[in-house]
Amino acid sequence: MPITYGTYLDKVYGGWFGKCLGGAAGAPVEGIKxxxxxxxxxxxxxxxxxxxDLDLQLLWLEVLQKKGPGIKGEDLADAWYHQCWYPFSEYGYFLKNYERGIKPPLSGSFNNSFFYEGMGCPIRSEIWGFISPGKPDRAAEYAAMxxxxxxxxxxxxxxxxxxVIESMAFYEQDLRSLIEEGLRRIPFGSKLYRCIQMVVSCYDTKLSYLETREKILTYFGHPDFTNCIQNIGFIVxxxxxxxxNMEKTIQIALSCGYDTDCTCASAAAVLGVILGYSNIEDRLLNLVQDKLVIGIDVKRKDNRIKTLAEETVQIGLSIQAQKEAGVITSIPDKVSLISWEAPGDIEIKVGYEEIPAVSAGGECYFTIxxxxxxxxxxxxxxQLDNLPSGWKADLISADITVEADKNIILHNRIALDAEYNRIKDKNIIDIKLTEKGKEESKIIQFGICGMLPVKIHGIFTEQLKKQANPAHPSPHPEGCVLPSVECMCNNEVSLTREYLEENLLLEEEYPYMDILHAPEDKLDFDRKYSAEGPVCYYCSFDIWSDEKRKVWLVVGNSDGFKIWLDKELVLEKDEMRYWTPNNNSEIIELKEGRNRFVLKLLRRGKYMDFSVGFRKFEGKHYHTQKWITDLTFLR
Incomplete structure (x- = not known):
């Protein structure tokens, strides 16, 4: 059933107002668990x-205004890279990937094993629902991209x-029906699906909201305050x-804690669409004064929420004019629509068959x-251009024909010799298309990361040494001098014990037994070495810096470790923790040229997770600094 332009604008205005009000309410206490x-x-x-939560959606609106409904993930990514500085958590890993030529959709999952299920993208849902009133499948497609x-x-x-909820809220007022619409478009049995189902069940069985909160954390809790499953549970x-009730809804979301600026803003945005701006109490409207606060580089006519609503509606109506008969009626003559040109050109897309990385003696398979x-x-x-020296490709140049409105897929492989001893972290390759009879070429770029070669100098363990309680009966036959049962079944390692001569290990020529090629910041020892029980790894890697500079050394660890840089101990922790990529950090100085890192890593539990990365140091905390991508890895 169609709705009028006035209703459409009122509901979009209410949604954006709710987003701003909820964000302002939750921001001062976000991260309190x-x-x-x-x-x-x-x-x-x-x-x-x-x-x-709002800034990136303002940027997406700008991209929509320029490019129209046919936008691609790379259009959004390119705008983000050039106009949004935010390097926090998953945002930082996206920027690191994109800077190295790794584009959507892989830019979100590669080297992002901890934050890839954060709240950074669910909070960007409103723009897609608001420009797709009553078109949930379109909203879902944009949102997934x-x-x-x-x-x-x-x-x-x-x-x-x-x-999907925000798309359907223009026509459907019942929250339960909206939740069912949303659930129909996500995988049945996924963690998020089960969490939302549980919240609805708790509500139906008359549990208090605090009892429901406790159940969310009991069954779906995560130590990262931004993890989306628990937070979307709080939104529902x-x-x-x-x-x-707008005020009560925000208050409940706030009291649940965790990612409160996101939960308060998203819940209030949904309710704002359902209610419409005209049905929100004046005392709440006066709190925000119809004002946007923007933290990134976007060009806007003004910073009023109403203007944002009008521009959003203009995009929605313009897409409607191109794609389908009107679901919005009674459009005033003064409302201008945007007309975009159809793509009508050649598009090039690169896909990786496994991971977008290569090592000495290794291969990277990809498609064009x-x-x-x-x-x-x-x-x-x-043609493939700008291949790094020593890299070999199966396909360098090919004459091709692509039929109208169709595509072709070319399979390719990059290979490096085993003796290759210098590989950059960032390697950008050009793909050049030149139409027959023309001189001008279309060029797109993609990246293949260099893997960090980590030399393994030794893997050690020792039998657990523990005295049996002399007051207890012995488990062994009389006269036998044997270890206790616990010691027979377990081993131990210690950060203070030297399992090899560590002062000699710090020298450059110390022998190694194997090389672990790491495509990501996380060094996956457990996958390569299947021996179980406590172990101590000694390893090293060398990186080349083109300049002398201070940097942040950022370490994720699940157990004890020591790190030396050029024979100096720069970071040491004897602890067992849940792994996150930023458990520990230190400001270090890289010299111009070769820098040698030696690591001593413990695994005292069943698994060991360890990661190491470098962020820029510009006198600010590493959380606000971009990852470094211009290092070279040496054998």
Missing amino acids: EIIDIKDFKEIMNTELPND DARLDHGENAVFGEVFLA LALLYGDR QVTNHRTADWKGKL
């Missing part, structure tokens, strides 16, 4: 803080779920228990898809 006992969010809200820039799995499902909880959007066949030459 306990019940937040604040009786009135208005006492703490801060309307002067920019919010990434957006989400894969910097996320995977349940985070993608989360953005899709919310975008707040909507159900909030009784269609050429799509012809023209109405006539395309003939010309495809």
